[in-house]
Amino acid sequence: MIEGALFLSALLSVFITVGIIGVLLFETVSFFGEVSILDFLTDTEWTPLFADKHFGILPLFTGTFLTTLIAMAVSLPIGLISAIYLSEYASDRxxxxxxxxxxxxxxxxxxxxxxxxxxxxTPLLQKIIPDLSGFNALSPGIVMGIMIIPIISSLSEDAMHAVPNGLREGGYALGSTRLQVALRVVLPAAFSGVAASFILGISRAVGETMIVAVAAGLQPRLTLNPFVPVETVTAYIVQVSLGDTPAGTIEYRTIFAAGMSLFVVTFLLNIISYSLRKRFREVYE
Amino acid sequence: MDAAFHVQKLNVFYGKKQALRDVNMEIPAKAVTAVIGPSGCGKSTFVRCLNRMNDLVPGFRVEGSILYQGKDIYSRGMDVIDVRRKIGMVFQKPNPFPKSIYENIAYGLRIQGVKNKEKIDTVVEESLKKAAIWEEVKDRLPQSALSLSGGQQQRLCIARALAVAPEVLLLDEPTSAIDPIATGRIEELLRELKESYTIVIVTHNMQQAARISDITGFFLMGELVEFDPTSRMFTNPKDSRTEDYITGRFG
Structure with a gap:
């Protein structure tokens, strides 16, 4: 009885996942019935809500790429440094x-x-960079980075803390300083766990919606300039879902096409992260 | 024989617990000193004091002095990095870094800032030869050190310790995690190494102490009960507790 209930609830989550992928696939296929994949991947404009419709996903992906890049530039060094500090320098307490x-x-x-x-x-940054637009990639990118710091620091710290003490002792016994042990012994030994945390951070940034929808500007633009308004894939989905787009139209289907592309990217990132973590476990068990 | 270490009135505490009591010992240079005793007697604590590895243990405190070449290694102004470089250590469980065989040996030089590839190549080869493992690994230096067997890993760790040109080699039960054949090779190796290095080995295996050491210290409950040339200790121990231990009555 209990086993059956547990099995059913486990099954339920599998079904839901399969259902989501099914709906995504179904709508994506009908989207590509109307728009060619080549246009989707190569057109440099994304204007499905305008009279002159273009369906190039690139501007949305550059928006996602740019904000993610900025977020990682913030979270990666800070997250890693705090992980090293917490694992190798801080007292247990x-x-x-x-x-x-x-x-x-x-x-x-x-x-x-x-x-x-x-x-x-944004207002703070505008004091330093007067040209900064009120909506831009830089500010939400930085804030996303702050949000991701704990993912990276916590998972990296777990990985570094799991490195056997014997390796640290081996390092110290050869006359290493504390920093040398941290950077040259512990960090390489925890490499796959640390790398997995980076990738998880990236996939979090790629999938982040609210921050970029609020602060990045909702203007699809093929640019790598962090000072002007951009739109990410996720922010577009929010934008179009909030409007009065009737179901079954091509505008409606763009949601699923964009969602599917996003899913493929985060799915790949998760696979990489998973395989890295698996490799990491094999080393010390 | 000249003494490498003069240990005087050494008392060691972990927090409130006393691990060593009034230990006095003169460890001879270029000889093998064995440290034996039952589990928890303080023998590991003792050797870990000789290169200040215990500094890393929270709550560790030391009284008395350990003179190495006439200088107290615990005095202020003593560079602990320098102490550990001169006094190398090999641990109970082989602990190669998860790097290549080559990089394991090169590590000690790299952290000293040595960049010259030829010099590193030479030291890697010499160290592996000294540790009698060169023939087995010379064709697979770029492979991961974790691909070696336990006995090979331990000899690799000895080679790694030798690569930084230490004067002393401390070994904390180096053969307790490996098989008898590999153990035999490491014992043979230690007999060769004592020509050029001062060796201190902790062992729970009395036959091993008898086979390879010149002088033996017997620890019990944090005290050094007896410290005598090995041949005398194993044939004619002075203290009845030593006799009980080496004849297998406890421990």
Whole structure:
């Protein structure tokens, strides 16, 4: 009885996943019945809501790419440095108190981060960069980076903390300084776990919606300039879902085509992350 | 025989617990000193004091002095990095870095800032030869060190320790995690190495102590009960507790 109930609930989540992929696929296929894949991948404009319709996904992906790049440029070094500090330098007491605090960052609703970017970080940045547009890729990118720091620091710290003490002792016994042990012994030994945390961070940034929808500007634009308004794949989906787009139209189907492309990207990233973590486990068990 | 270490009134504490009591010992240079005793007697703690590895243990405190070549290694102003470079260590469980065989040996030079590839190549080859593992690994230097067997890994760790040109080699039960054949090779190796290095080996295996050491210290409950030339200790121990231990009555 209990086993059956557990099995059913496990089955349910599998069904839901399969259902989502099914719907995505179905609508995507009918989308590509009307728009050629070549146009979708090569056209440099994305204007499905205008009279002159173009269906090039590239501007949305450059928006996603740009904000993700900025987010990783912030979260990667800070996350990694705090992981090294917590794992190799901090006392046990500090580590066990500081880590939960850091993880609280991950519990803040992303819409709050979005308005934090729009109403606090952007005006702040405008003081330094006068040309910065009110909506831009830079500010939400930075704020996304702050949001991702705990993912990277927490998972990297787990990976580094799992490195056997014997390796550290081996390093010290050869006359290493603490920094040398951290950077040349522990970090390489934890490499796959650390890399997996980066990739998880990237996939989080790629899939992040609210921050970019609020602060990046909702203007699809093929550019790598972080100072002007852009739109990401996720932000587009929000934008079109909020409007009064009738079901079954081509505008409606763009949601699924964009969603499918996004799914493929994050799915690949998750596979890479999973295989890296698996390799990591094999080394020390 | 000249003494490499003069250990004087050494008391060691972990927090409030005392691990070593009033240990006095003169460890001879270029000889094998064995440290034996039952589990928990402080023998590992003792050798880990000799290159300050215990500094890494929270709550560790030391009293008394350990003179190495006349200088107290625990005195202020003593560079602990320098101490560990001169006094190398091999651990109970083989702990090669998850890098290639070559990089494991090169590590000690790289952290000292040596960049010259020829010099590193030479040291890698010499160290592996000294540790009697060169023939087995010379064709597979770029392979991961974790692909070696346990006994090979341990000899690799010895080679890694030798690569930084230490004067002393401390070994903390180096053969307890490997098979008897590999153990035999490491014992043979230690007999060769004592020509040029001061060796201190912790072992729970009394036959091993008898086979390879020149002088043996017997620890019990944190105290050095007896410290004598190995031949005398194993044939004619002074202390009845030593006799009980080496004849297998406890431990």
């Amino acid at each position: 500090l580590r066990t108190t500081a880590k939960p605090f850091l993880e609280i960052l991950a519990a803040i609703p992303t819409v709050v981060y979005g308005y934090f970017a729009l109403l606090f970080v």
